[in-house]
Amino acid sequence: MGFRIVILGSGRGSNARALLEAERADRLQGAEIVGVLSDKKDAGILEHGRAFEKESIHVPYGKKKEQPCLDQLEQWAPDLVILAGFMRIIGDQFLARWEGKIINLHPSLLPSFKGLDGIGQAWRAGVKVTGCTVHWVNAELDGGEIIDQQAVRVEENDTLESLEEKIHAAEHVLLVSVVAQLSAAS
Numbered sequence: 221m222g223f224r225i226v227i228l229g230s231g232r233g234s235n236a237r238a239l240l241e242a243e244r245a246d247r248l249q250g251a252e253i254v255g256v257l258s259d260k261k262d263a264g265i266l267e268h269g270r271a272f273e274k275e276s277i278h279v280p281y282g283k284k285k286e287q288p289c290l291d292q293l294e295q296w297a298p299d300l301v302i303l304a305g306f307m308r309i310i311g312d313q314f315l316a317r318w319e320g321k322i323i324n325l326h327p328s329l330l331p332s333f334k335g336l337d338g339i340g341q342a343w344r345a346g347v348k349v350t351g352c353t354v355h356w357v358n359a360e361l362d363g364g365e366i367i368d369q370q371a372v373r374v375e376e377n378d379t380l381e382s383l384e385e386k387i388h389a390a391e392h393v394l395l396v397s398v399v400a401q402l403s404a405a406s
């Protein structure tokens with residue numbers, strides 16, 4: 221059986237789309253996207269999932285209201301859960317079930333600029349190099365073991381908007397690469 225993956229997100233879903241396109245182009249080392257889940261009803265990520273004919277479901281989520289999401293994951297039985305812009309804290313029950321099988325994408329070179337708005341934090345700090353990280357999820361916010369990172373230079377003529385674009389482009393490449401790597405190793 222293939223390496224089953226599920227993507228969780230809250231927003232526009234450009235990283236989910238990069239994974240969907242990579243799967244279609246056979247660039248995920250056999251990984252199969254079996255579902256897309258969002259805590260937000262109108263999230264773009266669900267539209268991307270549906271456009272690729274994946275089961276794409278809105279499930280309300282809260283740190284103390286994890287059961288509906290956990291139930292859905294049991295149905296999909298993934299080998300890997302990918303947080304791609306899932307703007308929620310992962311609670312204890314979730315971690316107890318999925319730790320070791322759940323990864324997160326973050327738009328900075330961790331451990332710098334954890335939490336919300338990693339790109340804006342780096343921009344305001346005036347760093348010359350930032351980037352993105354994929355890491356295992358544990359109980360510490362953005363604190364789990366790093367799997368891989370991609371650096372992005374902040375050039376003289378960059379604006380916050382151009383930096384955001386560069387980081388998102390780097391994220392799309394990094395996330396696909398990590399998922400392919402984990403699938404190949406499974």
Ligand code: GAR
Pocket residue numbers: 229230231232233234235236265304305306307325326327335336337338388391
């Ligand atoms: C990405 O930049 C991701 O790194 C970030 O949300 C964005 C989702 O974009 N995640 C976090 O900040 C998590 N703390 P997308 O919906 O277009 O994939």
